[in-house]
Amino acid sequence: MTPTLIVFWAFAGLAMGSALLCITRRNPVSSALWLVVTLFALAGLFVLLDAQFIAVLQVLVYAGAIMVLFLFVIMLLNIGRATRSDIKGAWGLGVGVLLAGLMMVQLLALRFGAPPQQLTLPPGAMARAAAEQGMVAAVARPLFSTYLVPFEITSILLLAALVGAVVLAKRKL
Amino acid sequence: MLLAPALSVSAVLFTFGVAGVLLRRNAIVIFMCVELMLNAVNLTFVALAQQLGVAGQIFVFFVMAVAAAEAAVGLAILLAIFRHRQTLNLQNINLLKG
Amino acid sequence: MPALPLSMIWVVPALPLLGFLVNGTLALARPGAKRAVSIVGVGTLVLAFAAAALAVAEFGAQHATAPLVFRYWDWIPAGELQVPFALQLDQLSAVMILIVTGVGALIHVFSVGYMHDDPGYARYFAYLNLFVFFMLILVLGASFPVMFVGWEGVGLCSYLLIGFWFNEKINADAGKKAFIVNRIGDFGFLVAMFLIFWRVGSLDFATVFAKAPAAFAPAGALITAITLFLFLGCTGKSAQIPLYTWLPDAMQGPTPVSALIHAATMVTAGVYLVARCGVLFALSPIGSATVAGVGALTALFAATIALKQWDIKRVLAYSTVSQLGYMFVGVGTGAYAAGIFHLATHAFFKALLFLGSGSVIHAMHRAYHATHSHEDAQDMRNMGGLARYLPWTFSLMWIATLAIAGIPPFAGFFSKDEILGAAFAEATVRPAWYVFWALGLAAALLTAFYMTRLMLYTFHGPNRTGEREREHLHEAPWSMTGPLVVLGALTVAGGALNVPPLFGGGALLERWLEPVTGVASRLSPLVEVPHATEWALVVGAVLVAMLGIAGALRLLRPETLVPARLAPPESGFGRILWKKWYVDELYDALFVRPIMWLSREVLWKIVDVRIVDGLLVDGTAVVTRALGWIGSRLQTGEVGVYVVGFVVGVLAVLVAALR
Numbered sequence A: 001m002t003p004t005l006i007v008f009w010a011f012a013g014l015a016m017g018s019a020l021l022c023i024t025r026r027n028p029v030s031s032a033l034w035l036v037v038t039l040f041a042l043a044g045l046f047v048l049l050d051a052q053f054i055a056v057l058q059v060l061v062y063a064g065a066i067m068v069l070f071l072f073v074i075m076l077l078n079i080g081r082a083t084r085s086d087i088k089g090a091w092g093l094g095v096g097v098l099l100a101g102l103m104m105v106q107l108l109a110l111r112f113g114a115p116p117q118q119l120t121l122p123p124g125a126m127a128r129a130a131a132e133q134g135m136v137a138a139v140a141r142p143l144f145s146t147y148l149v150p151f152e153i154t155s156i157l158l159l160a161a162l163v164g165a166v167v168l169a170k171r172k173l
Numbered sequence B: 001m002l003l004a005p006a007l008s009v010s011a012v013l014f015t016f017g018v019a020g021v022l023l024r025r026n027a028i029v030i031f032m033c034v035e036l037m038l039n040a041v042n043l044t045f046v047a048l049a050q051q052l053g054v055a056g057q058i059f060v061f062f063v064m065a066v067a068a069a070e071a072a073v074g075l076a077i078l079l080a081i082f083r084h085r086q087t088l089n090l091q092n093i094n095l096l097k098g
Numbered sequence C: 001m002p003a004l005p006l007s008m009i010w011v012v013p014a015l016p017l018l019g020f021l022v023n024g025t026l027a028l029a030r031p032g033a034k035r036a037v038s039i040v041g042v043g044t045l046v047l048a049f050a051a052a053a054l055a056v057a058e059f060g061a062q063h064a065t066a067p068l069v070f071r072y073w074d075w076i077p078a079g080e081l082q083v084p085f086a087l088q089l090d091q092l093s094a095v096m097i098l099i100v101t102g103v104g105a106l107i108h109v110f111s112v113g114y115m116h117d118d119p120g121y122a123r124y125f126a127y128l129n130l131f132v133f134f135m136l137i138l139v140l141g142a143s144f145p146v147m148f149v150g151w152e153g154v155g156l157c158s159y160l161l162i163g164f165w166f167n168e169k170i171n172a173d174a175g176k177k178a179f180i181v182n183r184i185g186d187f188g189f190l191v192a193m194f195l196i197f198w199r200v201g202s203l204d205f206a207t208v209f210a211k212a213p214a215a216f217a218p219a220g221a222l223i224t225a226i227t228l229f230l231f232l233g234c235t236g237k238s239a240q241i242p243l244y245t246w247l248p249d250a251m252q253g254p255t256p257v258s259a260l261i262h263a264a265t266m267v268t269a270g271v272y273l274v275a276r277c278g279v280l281f282a283l284s285p286i287g288s289a290t291v292a293g294v295g296a297l298t299a300l301f302a303a304t305i306a307l308k309q310w311d312i313k314r315v316l317a318y319s320t321v322s323q324l325g326y327m328f329v330g331v332g333t334g335a336y337a338a339g340i341f342h343l344a345t346h347a348f349f350k351a352l353l354f355l356g357s358g359s360v361i362h363a364m365h366r367a368y369h370a371t372h373s374h375e376d377a378q379d380m381r382n383m384g385g386l387a388r389y390l391p392w393t394f395s396l397m398w399i400a401t402l403a404i405a406g407i408p409p410f411a412g413f414f415s416k417d418e419i420l421g422a423a424f425a426e427a428t429v430r431p432a433w434y435v436f437w438a439l440g441l442a443a444a445l446l447t448a449f450y451m452t453r454l455m456l457y458t459f460h461g462p463n464r465t466g467e468r469e470r471e472h473l474h475e476a477p478w479s480m481t482g483p484l485v486v487l488g489a490l491t492v493a494g495g496a497l498n499v500p501p502l503f504g505g506g507a508l509l510e511r512w513l514e515p516v517t518g519v520a521s522r523l524s525p526l527v528e529v530p531h532a533t534e535w536a537l538v539v540g541a542v543l544v545a546m547l548g549i550a551g552a553l554r555l556l557r558p559e560t561l562v563p564a565r566l567a568p569p570e571s572g573f574g575r576i577l578w579k580k581w582y583v584d585e586l587y588d589a590l591f592v593r594p595i596m597w598l599s600r601e602v603l604w605k606i607v608d609v610r611i612v613d614g615l616l617v618d619g620t621a622v623v624t625r626a627l628g629w630i631g632s633r634l635q636t637g638e639v640g641v642y643v644v645g646f647v648v649g650v651l652a653v654l655v656a657a658l659r
Helices: A003-024 A028-048 A052-076 A090-112 A125-133 A135-144 A148-169 B003-023 B027-052 B055-085 C006-029 C034-062 C091-114 C121-140 C144-162 C169-200 C205-215 C221-237 C246-252 C255-264 C266-276 C278-282 C285-306 C312-333 C336-370 C391-405 C411-427 C432-459 C478-498 C508-523 C531-555 C572-578 C580-633 C639-658
Strands: C068-078 C081-089
Touching: A003 A028, A003 B003, A003 B027, A028 A052, A028 B003, A028 B027, A052 A135, A052 B027, A052 B055, A090 B003, A090 C639, A125 A135, A135 A148, A135 B055, A148 B055, B003 B027, B003 C639, B027 B055, C006 C034, C006 C068, C006 C081, C006 C121, C034 C091, C034 C121, C068 C144, C081 C091, C081 C121, C081 C144, C091 C121, C091 C255, C091 C266, C091 C336, C091 C478, C091 C508, C121 C144, C121 C255, C121 C266, C144 C169, C144 C221, C144 C246, C144 C255, C144 C266, C169 C205, C169 C221, C169 C246, C205 C278, C221 C266, C221 C278, C221 C285, C246 C255, C246 C312, C255 C266, C255 C312, C255 C336, C266 C278, C266 C312, C266 C336, C266 C508, C278 C285, C278 C312, C278 C508, C285 C312, C285 C432, C285 C580, C312 C336, C312 C411, C312 C432, C336 C391, C336 C411, C336 C478, C336 C508, C391 C411, C391 C432, C391 C478, C391 C531, C411 C432, C411 C478, C411 C531, C432 C531, C478 C508, C572 C580
Parallel strands: none
Antiparallel strands: C068 C081
C-alpha cells in the first residue's frame, strides 16, 4: 500500500461518502454543500492523476462558479429548508434502487472485465508530456492547435447560454 | 497504476448520480445529481488521460464548459417554471401528459 | 401476279384486325354509317381471302416439306421460356386460312342483308372482324401460347356475338354460359401447356413435335395426361361431351354468327388442335382412343336430341355437335386428313344450312312484323310449305341436306365415308373401334332422318304460318341468296378435294397434308383394309343414309302439325329427347347450384364478410388502435417516468457491451 494509494483512497472515500450524503439530504442547501465537498475531493483525485491544471479548473469553475450558481438559485427561490421527504414513494424507491443497483453491477463488471484487445496502455503518457513542457502548456498547446475549432465553438455556446439564461429568467420579456 | 481504482470510483459515483435522478423529486436536486454524473465521467477521462495522452484532459475541459452553460440555462428554466407553478416537484409538472 | 414474300403472311390476320379497329371506331362515333361499315367489314375479309389464296399458291409452288415459321418479335423472353410472336405457314394452316377467310367472306356478305335493319350494325361487323382476326391467329400460330391467344380471343368474340342483343336476359345468359363452359376447357389447355413445357422446355410447335418422340415414353402417363388435358380443351371449344351444353344456347345470337362461329370455324378449332398435335396423340393410344370414343358417343348422343327439337336453329346446333364428333373420330383414329376433310366439307354445307335457315327466319320475321304478331319465327311448327315462297333457299338447303346425310356425289359423302372407313380399319387392330364405328353409323342414320325431318316440316306440307302472314313471305335479297349459291356450289363440288383412290381419285388433300401429318402417321400407322371391305363399307353407309331419308319421308306426317302456340307438350321418350336428356338440369344440380351455394354461403358470408372485412381490415384497425392506446399510456408527462425509460435503455446497451 503505497502512500499514493493511501491518499488516493482517502480522497476517493471522501468523494463517495459525500456523494451519498448529497443524494440523500432533505435540505437542498445541504445537498449542494455536500456536492461541493465531492467536487473538492475529486479535485484532489485529479491532482493524483497528473491532471493538476484540470484540478485547479475544477475548483475554480465547477465548485467555485457552478455550485455557487446553484446556491444562488436555491436562495432566490427560497426553497432552502428541509421538506418532508423528497424521496419518491415505495414504488419509485424500489424501481430506482433496482435500476441503480443493476447499473452499478454492470459498470463494475465492465471495469473488472478484460480490456479490449486494441487498448494497450503505454505507461505514463501524461507524466512525460508534463515533464517536457510543463503542465499548463501540455494542455494548452493542443487546445489552441488541434482542438481549436471546438474551442471556438464552445465560446459561441457560452454566448448562447448567456443570452438564453438572461432571456429565460426575465420576469417580463 | 491508479487507473483501475479510479475507474471503480467513477462507476460508483456515476451510479450514485443515477440513483439520485431516479429517487428525488426536487428538480434542483436532480440537477445536482446530473452534475455528479458529469463529474464521474470527468474522473474517467482524467484517469485514462494519465496513460493515453492529453486528449482526455482536453475533453474534460470541454465538459466543464458545457456543464457551465447547461447549468446556467437549466437553472433559468427552473426559475421560470417555479414562477409559474410555485413548485419544483417534478411529479406536479406534467402538462405534457397525453 | 407479283409474288410477295411469304413473310408478309401477317397481312392476312392484320386485315380483319384493321376492319375491327375502323368499324369499332365507327360503332362508337357514327353508328349510322352503315355503308362505310359494310364496305370495310366485307372488304377486309375479301382482301384477306385474296391474300391468303396468293400466299397458299406461292407456298404450294415452293413444295416445302417443312413449315415456314416467321418470327415477328419477342413476346415473352423469360429465361428458359422463350415465346416469340411467330406465325407458321404449312399445309395444314394453309387449308385452315382458306376456309376461315373464304367462308368468312361469304358470311360477311350475307350479314349485310340479314343485319341491315339492326341498330347495332357497326358493332356487329366490328366484332365479326375481330373474330376472324383471332381465328386466323389461332390457326397461324407457331406455338402453343400464340395459338392460345387466338383460342381465348375467339372465345371472347363468341361471347360478345352470342350476347349481341344483350338487352334480353336470355341472350346475355347464353353468352355467359358459352364463356364459362369454355373456360373449363381452357383450363385443360393450360395444364397441358404447363406439362409440355415442363418436359420439353419449349412451347414452339416445331421444337415440341421434333423432341416429342424422344422426350415422352410412348403410352406413358405424362403424354396420356397431356393429350387428355388438350382434349378437355377441345371438348370445351368444339362442344363435345361433357362441355357441349353451350352450343345450343349459343343459337340466341344472330344466325350468321351461328353459321360462322358455331359451324364453320370456331368450333373446329378443337379438331385443328388435335390435327396439329398429331404427334402427341400418336404417342398415346389412350389419348387418341378417348378422342375417337368421345367423338363417336357425342355424334350419336347429339343426333338423338336433334330428332325432337322444334327450333330450326337448335336442330342445326345439335347437328353441328354431332358432326364435330365425326371429325374427332377421324383425327382420333389417326386419319388426320379425313378429319380435316370433313371439317372443310362441313364448313360448306353447315354454313349453307345455317344461312339458309337465316333466310327462312328473315322471311318469317318480316311476315310476323308486318302483322304485328308475336309468334316464334324459328319454330318449325309455325313453318311449312315454304318451298313456294323461298325456292332458292329450298333447293340449296336440300343440296346441303343430301350432303350432310352422306349421299354421293355431294361433299359430305366422301368425307364422312373416309372417317367411317378409317374407324373400321383401325378396329381390326383395336377392337374398341368397332363400337366407335357402330356409333358413327347409327349417328349417320339419325342424321339423315332428322335433317329430312327439318326439310319436311319447314318446306313441305301445308303452311302453318297464318293467313295474313303468308302474303308477306318472300325470298331474301340477292345479298343473302348470293352466298348461299356459292356455298351450294362448294357443297356439290367439295368432294373433289379428297376423292380416295378407291374411286380412282388422287386423294389431293391427303397428299397435300402429308408433310404435316406424316410424322404422326409414322409413329402410329393407319391400317389398310382390302378394297372389297372398303366397297362394302361405302355401300353400307349409303344404304343407311337412304334408309334414314326414306324413313323420315314415310313416318313423319307434316300435315298433322299445329302451330307452336297450340301444340301439345311432349310426352314419354320424346319428352326426354326434347328436354335434351335433362343434361342441363343435371349440370345445374351437380355443379351450378353447389357452386352458387358455396359462393354465397361460404365465400361471401364467411370468407369475404367475416375474414377479409372483419378480421383483416377491421382487425388491422383494431390492432392499430390498441397499439396506439398502449403508446398513449407512455405519455404521462412526468419526467421521472421518462428518466426511468432512459436508464432502462442504457442498461440494455450495457448488456450488449458486456458480451
